[in-house]
Amino acid sequence: MKSYEELKETADFICEYATLLMGSGVHTSRVTRNSVRLAEALEVKAELTLFQTSIILTIKDKSGRLDYSETINVPQLPVNFEINSDLSALSWEAFDNHLTLSEVKEKYARLIARPAINKWLVRILISLGNASFCKLFGGNWIAMVMVFAATFAGIILKQEMLHRKVNAYITNIASAFAASLIASATLLLDAVNAEVAIGTSILFLIPGVPLLNGIIDIVEGHTLTGFSRLTNALLLILCLSVGLSFTILLFRDYIQWIG
């Protein structure tokens, strides 16, 4: 039997855990499964209702006489698979080793304080990835080099804008315009490959993770969160198309219709 304060403290922690998972791009059924498992490890029973922007959590004492409910907003964080992996492992560790709340909290604090990969390395890898994508679409090495440069500029612009809390839709329009504008310099060197270069230069902006998570949620029965994720991704794709269409309009005399 837990006291009211103990129950509240446990509920606060499970809320923080669940919102961090939800905000980091973990699909809905895993968030539920992990949170319920963590609650069981901390000797309470958890019931969750998940939405894209908020979570409603009810924690019950094992005796069933005491319960505590909380509604908490989900922060919109960048996708982070390391958190997905580490926090899933933490819930199993707590479950198997019967950790106490303070032990779990301590491990949790250590896991989320992990440093990120060097951001310049990330930017170079993304640019390399998009350049190889250009190769998959049949571009030659000139197109690949131009796509590398375009992606590099585009990702810096996107990350810096998001860092300065600019709206995500505006960021996507601006980055797509910048990347495709740089890629359109291929027109001067090799007009045949310019279309492939311009077409692939913005593909790093496609929100692939929310698209896949949305469908996974829907096939697993979490239709509401699934559609929220898909709608979000759809709006981002709409924005990057608008950014790209500015470039196409500028050079419409030189580019064939690429549709």
Added chain:
Amino acid sequence: MDWLDILSDGFFAAIAAIGFGVISRPPLRALPSIALLAAIGHAIRFCLMKYVQLDIATSSFFGSLVIGLGSLYLGGKQKCPNTVLFIPALLPMIPGMYAYRTVFSLLSFLNNLSDLALRSEYMMSMFYNGIITCSVVFMLAAGASVPIFLFSAKSYSLTRPGRS
């Protein structure tokens, strides 16, 4: 069959998967598995489309089914949830170009409302690209989820210490 084509398809897909995956901060130990899965999945799709003349959606399904199965096996070894491996591995197969061409066709359709011939052409293009986008994204996620439904006990406990 041209082995060089298949190998280069897999190779560039692996680099693309690492590039697109690394934005989402996967654990570093998972990167080799992600690259391997992406290469195998993308090469399977390439072969099915080129040599079996299967359509892009069905080929994507088989590619992602293999990625999903592989993510269960490698996830147990790496102590990673299978989504952490298969979502980045699927990213190179996302039909991004078809997705924005759908929006383009819509814009061009609106630009040419008074011209019946152009209007119908853009309408066709919008449906063509839109249907491919939706069905490929759906098939990708569904294909990778099938192993989760088949082996749910295993796929829910990949990060559990001591068993895999």
